[in-house]
Amino acid sequence: MKRTVFFISDGTAITAETLGHSLITQFPGVEFDQVRMPFVDDLEKCGAAVKAINQASQRDGAPAIVFNTIVDESLCSVINASEGVMLDLFATFLSPMEQALGVAHEPTVGRAHGVANLDRYEHRMEATNYAMNHDDGVSVDFRDADLVLVGVSRCGKTPTCLYMALHFGVRAANYPLTPEDLDEMRLPSFLRRYRHKLVGLSIDPERLSQIRQTRKPDSRYASPRQCRMEVDAAANLLRMEGITTFETTHASIEEIASRVLLQLGMQREMF
Amino acid sequence: MKRTVFFISDGTAITAETLGHSLITQFPGVEFDQVRMPFVDDLEKCGAAVKAINQASQRDGAPAIVFNTIVDESLCSVINASEGVMLDLFATFLSPMEQALGVAHEPTVGRAHGVANLDRYEHRMEATNYAMNHDDGVSVDFRDADLVLVGVSRCGKTPTCLYMALHFGVRAANYPLTPEDLDEMRLPSFLRRYRHKLVGLSIDPERLSQIRQTRKPDSRYASPRQCRMEVDAAANLLRMEGITTFETTHASIEEIASRVLLQLGMQREMF
Known part of the structure; x- marks a missing residue:
């Protein structure tokens, strides 16, 4: 069974x-064809959206499902007149929120993913630059870091780190434990002094070998033996130093x- | 008026x-205290969440607002027994979706931001590496790029680029138009040949000067005059080459x- 879903908004x-x-991840048996329609913010674009929804519904032989976050009610009513099944974030949740807060909402477009607060936004950009400049041991001056991820290459x-910087404005640095660090079995001094900011990442050695293999095929660096040695040594070192470590093998960045x-x-x- | 909102989930x-x-951006008159509670996936953590919700409600003198995406219904019912006002994504939208699709949902935790599909996930990681390696003119071999952003530094x-790579798995490269490129008034040949992949970014010269000022204070690079010259020349060049250009001054990354x-x-x- 194939069904089309639309993500429609006046913003991003x-x-x-x-x-x-x-929501669609809760229906693994259905194959979804996904269509994103951002910046649907006038009658003409709404008309084009309705046309696309109706065409998809006819093609699928069943109504398309429409996730709608358009703020303007008159534009919403245009979309509502389509053949799609409408799941409308604002229409559904604004009224219980107004009741709970005791005030009416003030409709404004594109606030969720726009530049709402310039200071906060600059902080975000600054954090992203920080993460870029403190990636992979490029700079090991971690005095301004909010946190430092450590682990093998x-x-x-x-x-x-990039995700945390972009989405949480966190100055996230990282440092790759080198075979030399692992031989010494102690953290380099530029890391030790920021121990309270350190978090370890670990990974299954076989998975690591696969990942390195695509990067440097048939190298010692990518060999299962080398990966196992590094992962084991890093785990020992981080345990000895009392640094909390998370397993990344089956985890997403988020x-x-x-x-x-x-x-x-x-x-x-x-x- | 200050109100506490909770974001509670069994996943991220x-x-x-x-x-x-x-939703809260539609209530600019209310000051919201925001509390994120990820990985609330057992009775103990639900109990802690309820306690926090009740404490906040008492402190604020009004019920906290709880955005809940816990999948498990028995855990949800624990949270529902708190003093908070519950806005529950799954409870609200799963039933209309089941009706529209004609099938029941299969509850699974953490699918939305987990590693659902390893191939897709690897593509995402690969795109992120690509963006890192094709940033700021580091590599100007754009043959594998999905797109190349061009504009002044x-x-x-x-x-x-990082955002597009992380969130859309797009191999997004970028190239900074240098004063030398702008003097020549033509795109370097390694860009010209990929003209169909190029998108320009532009910015208000005063804003650019502010941004550069924090980076290299009192430099020629950051001077309003230099910024104006570069921005104007870049706009002319991109127009001449027929490359669509977007203004970034008041726009977010998203x-x-x-x-x-x-x-x-x-x-x-x-x-």
Whole structure:
């Protein structure tokens, strides 16, 4: 069974798609054809959206499902007149929120993923630059870091740092434990002094070998033996130093980032 | 008026927070205290959540608002017994979806932001590495790029590329137009040959000067005059070459990324 879902918004459609993804993952037996329609903010674009919804519904032989986060009610009513099944975030939740808060909402478009607060936004950009400049041992001056991820090369540090910087404005640095560090069996002094900011990442050695293999095929670096040695030595070192370590093998960037922030007690508002 | 909102989930709580943010931005007159509670996946953690909700409600003198994306119904019922006002994504939308699809949902935790599909996930990681390695002119071999952002230094190319790679698995490269490129008034040949992949970013010269000022204070690079010259020359060059250009001054990363993908007709499923 194939069904079409639309993510429609007057802004980026990121909220609509996030909401929609969470819900469609609960129906693993259905194959979904996904269509994103951002910036649907006038009657003409609404008309085009309705046409697309109706065409998909006819093609599938069943109504398309529409996740809608358009704020303007008159534009929403245009979309509502389509053949699709409408799941409308604002229509559904604004009224219980108004009741709970005792005030009416003030409709404004694109606030969720726009530049709401310039200071906060600059902090976010600054954190992203910080993560870029403190990636992979490029700079090991961690005095301004909010946190430092440590682990062997290719265990998932870089994307996790970028994610935390982009979405939580966290100055996330990372440092790859080198075979030399592992031989010494102690953290380099530039890390030790920031021990309270350190979080370890670990990975299954076989998985690590696969990942390194695509990067440097048939190298010693990618060999299962080398990977096993490094992963074991890193685990010992981090345990000895009392550093909390998370397993990344089956975790997504979002899961690792959420666990790291929870571990460090960092309550940052998400972008 | 101050009110506490909770984002509670058995997974990362990213969906709950995204949903919640979109809704609370519609109430600009209310000050919200935001509490994220990810990985609430057993009775003990639910009990702790209820306690926190009740304490916040008593402190505020009004019930906390709870955005809940816990899948398990028995855990949800524990949270429901708190003093908070419950806005429950799954309880609200699963039933209309089941009706529309004609099948029951299969409850599974953490699918929305987990590693659902290893191939897709690896593609995402690969795209992130690609963006890191094709940032800021480091490599100008764009043959494998899905797109290349061009514009003057510090106009927003890097964070936008990282965002597109992390969230859409897009191999997004970028190239900073140098004063030398602008003097020549033509694109370097390694860019010209991929003209169909190019998108320009532009920025207000005064804003650019502020941004560069924090990076290299009192430099020629940051001077309003230099910024104005570069921005004007880049605009002329991109217009002459027929390259669509987006203004970044008042746009967020998410907005720029969404517009770029829409422009290039790239329908990628979001991570």
